[in-house]
């Protein structure tokens with residue numbers, strides 16, 4: 001699409017009269033016509049304007065329209081290329097279509113012919129432009145600092161970020177891998193009073209344990225082997241701004257103590273220096289680990305947790321917001337199309353349905369990768385199931401598409417919830433090899449409740465009974 005977002009037509013012909021004809025026939029308020037008498041200049045113009053339609057003479061000085069076709073489609077893959085041929089060159093015209101041209105016109109041509117034959121391609125380009133604009137609008141309307149989402153859970157997250165950002169001193173961002181924790185941290189910083197200050201990222205899982213102190217607080221020359229110069233740490237680098245401690249759950253226990261002290265006192269001591277340095281640093285911590293079980297296991301300090309978790313932002317997994325999958329998918333298609341300079345701008349209904357059915361353990365990053373792959377593989381402008389990565393093929397395939405538990409109940413005999421509970425309890429007891437303690441644990445219920453459920457299986461009318469002597473009789 002041309003940069004000014006009108007439709008752009010490129011005409012290449014060594015006959016100036018032919019170029020004038022194209023201009024006269026097609027130029028209008030919404031159609032820009034650019035012309036060139038040589039293939040070389042024509043390609044340079046194509047690179048600059050990315051035309052929607054190109055009308056190229058088959059015979060050009062020093063080259064042929066067919067050779068130019070290949071290069072043109074590389075530069076502007078969405079371009080409809082129409083070749084102008086003499087009546088004597090039907091074979092070349094057929095070859096042109098096989099090589100990706102959209103059509104050919106036989107010379108001599110009239111203004112009327114040109115308008116009639118090229119008009120359809122102009123309409124198609126307009127449709128593409130409108131679709132792109134609508135998509136951009138939808139994404140923009142549901143985009144909060146680079147985060148796409150229109151589900152109510154994400155609206156809550158955005159509202160929370162807005163409320164937190166002006167006041168926070170420290171925030172904890174929680175969520176499974178790939179849910180957008182880093183984007184949240186950036187948004188909080190951007191909306192904060194220290195937005196003009198630095199945003200420094202420390203990835204706690206990437207720092208060697210022995211180097212943590214020096215990385216966070218800096219060191220003075222000669223303080224340990226390898227300390228060949230004075231170095232400031234992440235805290236001083238983030239002075240006046242935000243320090244983002246990513247993968248906070250991977251911070252060694254000893255460092256947690258020092259980190260807490262630095263956050264509380266807002267001062268740091270470089271390794272090997274007796275002096276302390278005052279800093280003013282806001283902290284955003286992020287982790288996908290369960291800090292509560294880490295605290296229970298003694299591997300994460302409670303005081304640090306409570307210091308950071310005064311304010312928490314918890315991100316939903318993608319499975320918790322399936323309504324956002326189509327919007328995210330379209331957002332990623334548009335951004336990869338741009339990145340790869342490809343004309344891909346759509347996704348088939350069955351491919352979108354397959355995406356919506358998945359669970360996405362890698363969340364948005366996984367979806368982004370799948371669309372990135374598909375956008376690269378797509379041959380036309382529409383992504384289809386076959387464009388997804390091979391390892392996803394099975395799960396995406398129509399017959400195997402649904403990884404969620406199926407509910408194979410015919411409509412005529414839908415069980416009640418209580419009946420379903422009983423069936424499920426029996427199933428889990430089988431999985432647990434008749435071990436009721438294990439089955440109750442798997443079901444997340446007490447053993448007494450399980451006994452009650454099982455006794456109802458034996459005799460639906462009877463009140464809760466004692467545990468049956470032989471549980472295997474039930475499975």
Ligand SMILES: Nc1ncnc2c1ncn2[C@@H]1O[C@H](COP(=O)(O)OP(=O)(O)OP(=O)(O)O)[C@@H](O)[C@H]1O
Pocket residue numbers: 146147148149175176177178179180181182183184287288328331364365368
């Ligand atoms: N709401 C969103 N809209 C658009 N892109 C998103 C959104 N959330 C995340 N992404 C993209 O998904 C990818 C993963 O996001 P991010 O790195 O913030 O996740 P994370 O929670 O920090 O993951 P990890 O725990 O693995 O570090 C990034 O490329 C990011 O741009």
Ligand SMILES: [Mg+2]
Pocket residue numbers: 181182246
């Ligand atoms: Mg991250």
